[in-house]
Amino acid sequence: MKWFKRITIALFSLALLGIGAIAAAYFYVLPDLPDVTTLKTVKLQTPLRIYSADGKLISQFGEKRRIPVEYEQVPQQLINAVLDTEDARFFEHKGIDPIGIIRAAVILATTGKKSQGASTITQQVARGFFLSREKTYIRKIKEIFLALKIEQALSKKEILTLYLNRSFLGNRAYGVGAAAQVYYGKELEELTLPEMAMIAGLPQAPSAANPIRNPARAMNRRNWVLSRMLEKENITPDEYQEAIRAPITAKYHGAEVELYAPYISEMARDYLVEKLGEEEAYTGGYNVYTTVDSRLQMLAQEALRNNVYAYDERHGYRGATKVLWDAEGTAKLDETQIVTQLKQTQGFQGLEPAAVLEVAEQSVKVINAKGETLTLEWEGLKWARKFISNKRQGKAPKTAGEILKAGEQVWIRNNGNIWQLSQIPEVASAIVSLDPKDGAIRTLVGGYSFHTSQYNRVTQAKRQLGSNIKPFIYTGALEKGYTLATLINNAPINNADIRQGTAWRPKNSPDKYTGPTRLRVGLAQSINVMSVRAMRYTGLESAIDTLVKFGFDRDDLPQNESLALGSPSVTPLQVVTAFSVFANGGYRVEPYFIDHIDNAYEQTVEEASPTLACKPELIQPQTLPTDDPFAAMAQELPKHEVANQEVEGLEVASQEANAEDPSCPSTARHAPQIISKQTAFLITEALKSVIWGGGDWSKGTGWNGTAWRAARVVNRHDIAGKTGTTNESKDTWFSGFTPTLATTVWVGFDDHSIELGRTAWNTNGAKDQISGAEAGAKTAGPGWNEFMKNALQGTPELPSPPPEGIVSARIDLATGKLSRKTDYTTKFEYFIQGTEPKEFATEAQTQEDIFIDDSVEDLFQ
Structure with missing residues (x-):
């Protein structure tokens, strides 16, 4: 019993000692123990994700x-x-x-x-x-x-x-x-x-x-x-x-990027980092939904790439990137060695590094970094005449040996159904589209490749505008009393603008002068001297004020007459925003690219408040005709029964008196209306002539606008646009729109001193190839045409009915005056009510319409 008591006491003492030790340990660490209830609201570090408007992942940022x-x-x-x-x-x-x-x-x-x-x-x-x-x-x-x-x-x-x-x-x-x-x-x-x-x-x-x-x-x-x-x-x-x-099937999978749009994702990342700081932006689990439409964005990227490749290839082949072995001297590498060399060069934008293995008469065999042997047929080689300069190319090759040698490392790309020789373009480009109704950016491509340059040319590159400025110059003239039928003298300007410091005398391109010409034709054919005279009519300061209304910075606008030909340097985003004013009826919307931002708990923490291109107006109730047999019945019904009720095919108005237009709520932000709907309509009509021209070709009076290629490619009558080329072809533009989409394309070199040059006819090229001096219609225009054709495919053409206050009158094409004739020498023209001609053309004044059959855009087109 003694031993039992001792053991019991010992165990009891040990238990007390253990409890005491635990209690002591608890109170010792208690001050350092955190509040575990924070786990109920713990914020897991989750990366930043950028999405398109339709929910496709563009990019992910975060460790x-x-x-x-x-x-x-x-x-x-x-x-x-x-x-x-x-x-x-x-x-x-x-x-x-x-x-x-x-x-x-x-x-x-x-x-x-x-x-x-x-x-x-x-x-x-x-x-x-x-x-x-x-x-x-x-x-x-x-x-x-x-x-x-x-x-x-x-x-x-x-x-x-x-x-x-x-x-x-x-x-x-x-x-x-x-x-x-x-x-x-x-x-x-x-x-x-x-x-x-x-x-x-x-x-x-x-x-x-x-x-x-x-x-x-x-x-x-x-x-x-x-x-x-x-x-x-x-x-x-x-x-x-x-x-x-089961075998090991794991391999590294990056974020499931569904839409490659690096320029817009970088803009979104910059915005959130600036707003929240890097740590919160990258770990807070934010989901940024941009306004970019994934389908349109992919079409824009493809159009830009294709257009840049087309420019680059018509100017000639600059040669192999390196020589892996000398076909006539150094021993040829084996396949493993070749593939190892090729893997050191990363492919991008569809370009793949490859090594030339064999050269036949009009084909070559190459091997790519995957070890695949491919054949480049003549169709994929014949474009490659030698590049001499941006203005000169060598003769068209007749054999593959004139282009390539075994042992050379080159670039190839899959162009449709064929593999073809390629190269990294040196020329730069940008494309941006927005919705004219509210300024939502639908596409944005800041360059050919984010891999080679992260410089966003849509928002950062200020380039000379060229003739893309002319619609705004003519807008000022219309607001001062000009009409589309006003005759402006298409004649050389001899009284130089002394503010230039030198004798500045603008010339047309081509250098042709046809005398008094209607404003519509002058804008459609981008006639330089007419633009200068239109600005002289409005006054330089008034023209600058008009451009500022469209969103251009006053500091970027020179105080001289070169303004009329597009000497200001502006960004593509400014340009497409300005052109959207014509598309939406005169409102200057604010471009925006973020629709909303959600936090990690899928709660919206920020939402865009776009400017709408509208004015809130009250919808008046529909007045039923007094002779309508169902009118009395409808008037006797209670209002809640009238709403949306159909009586024998007659839909009774559901709007009560003073109801608000749901498409333009009064609570929304409204874009300022900087020009009237009537002026916007008239400029749009003239810009349609840039594409469709005018006159009667069967009577010999037909004429082309500078963007006639768009009529062939896009082939819609609801498109309007304007070409633009600066002096020495350093910057080329095409800006155009439909009622639902405005798009600007720019092409040039990042180095402002380099000219886009010209190309000679390539005997190996297609019948519809582009040659001659590079210009807005030929350099930027094809990119716009391809994009808009595909973007609008499957959508119906949208009519552009004249707004209230627009009238039409038949005019004589030669004089712009009223005409009683109904033949090819006349046409109906639109006017703001009260500005239509009051005089009729006499027989002596009537002559054939002036037109230029061939549009060559070397200078400010």
Whole structure:
């Protein structure tokens, strides 16, 4: 009995001592224990994502890849795999596992090593959120007490959800959602059993033992996880055998970018970083939805690339990028050596590096970086006459040997159904489109390749505007009393503008002068001296004021008459915004590219407030005709019964008196109306003549506008546009629109001193090839034509009815006066009411309409 009492007292004393030690340890670490209730509102670091307007991922920014998931979204077998591996008694213990602690203590006592952590999932959550990973006793004590507190504050599902989302699983993947994407490119519900087991085994050594870095070690770990699942009877023996035989299929999958639009994504990233700072922007889980339409954006990128390639190739081939071996001297490399060399050059924009293996009469064999042997037929080679300068090209080649030699490293691209020789273009370009109704940017391509230059030419490049300025000059003239029928003298200007400092005497291009010519024709054919005389009519300061109204910076506008021919330097975004004024009836909308921003909880934290191209007006109730037999019946009905009710095919008006137009709510922001709807309509009509020309070709009076190619390619009558070329062809433009889409294309060199030059006729080229001096219609125009043709495909043409206050009158084409004739020498012209001609043309005044049959745009077209 004595010994029993002593043992009992000793055990009791040890128990008290243990309790005291635990209490002492608790109160010792208590001041350092954080508030675990913060886990209820924990903000997981989630990357910034940029999307198109239709929800396609454009880009992702941030060090950590995380796709937060709810507990219910995780497959049960993945949960089983994690628990069987990390904490089989998770749903039974209260945050710590005494059995595991005893096991770890025994290992420590017998081996002296802390190889067994004995940490439950709750403890791992505590360590992951609040503690470091250092193996110290004090950290372990804190971890235990935090785990107990976490179990009191959160449910088991909440704890496990935090663990599944927080764990680092290698290759910048945090959480099982991101791991499924990074390793397998799948959603969680798409994972197979072996793939789930692989992910479940990653927390132990995510960097060293993941299936990409160490497949053998990862497979061993996966199979051990599967054995634990078999032991816990969560899978059958047959499932186990099938799973362990499965090969390693993991490979790195980047973010699932569905739309490559780097310039717009960089704009969105810059905006959020400036607004929130880098850390918050990159980790706050924000989703930025831009206004870009994915279909239109891809069409714009393709049109820009094709147009740049076309310019580059008609100016000639600049030669191989390097020589890998000398076909006549150095021994040829073997295939492995060639592929190794080619892999050192990264392909982009559809261009692939390749080495020339054999040269036949009119074909060559090449090998690409994948080790594939391809044949370039003559169709893909014959364009490559020698580049001498931007103004000179060599003779058209007749054999492949005149172009390439074995051993040369070159660029190739797949052009439709053929592989062809290519090269990296040196010329630059930009394209931007917006919705004229509210300024939403639908496409934005700041250059040929973000890979070669991150310079965004849409927003950053200020280039001379050329004849793209003329619609705005003529707008000022219309507001001062001119009409589309007004005759302006198309004759040389001899009284020079002394403000130039030199004798500045503008010339036409071509250098032809046809006397008094109607304003519509002068704008359509981009006649320089007429633009200068129109500006003289309005006055230089008035012209500058008009341009400022359209959104151009006053500081960029020179105080001399070169303004009329487009000497100001402006950005493509300013240009397309200005042209949208004509498309929307006279309103200057503000361009914007972010529709809304959501936070990590899918709550909208910022939303665009665009300027609408409209004026809020009250809709008056529909007045029923007095002789309508159903009118009395409708008037007697209560208003709520009248709404949308059809009586024998008659739809009774549903709007009550003074109802608001839903398309233009008074609560919205409204764009300022800077010109009248009537003026916008008249300029648009003239810009349609830029494309469709005028006159009667069967009578010999037909004439082309400078953009006649657009009529052939786009072939719609609701398009309007203007070409633009600066002196020496350093900048070329095409800007145009429909009622729903305004687009500007610019082509030039980043180096302002380099001319776009000219090309000689290529005997190997197509019949419709472009040759001669580069200009807006020939250099920028094809890009606009291709884009707008594809962008508008399948959409009906939209009529442009004259607004109130517009009248039409038949005029004599030669004089612009009223005419009683109805033949080809006359036409109906639009006028703002009160400005139509009052006099009739006499027989003596009538003559054939003046026209220019061939449009050559060398200077300010």
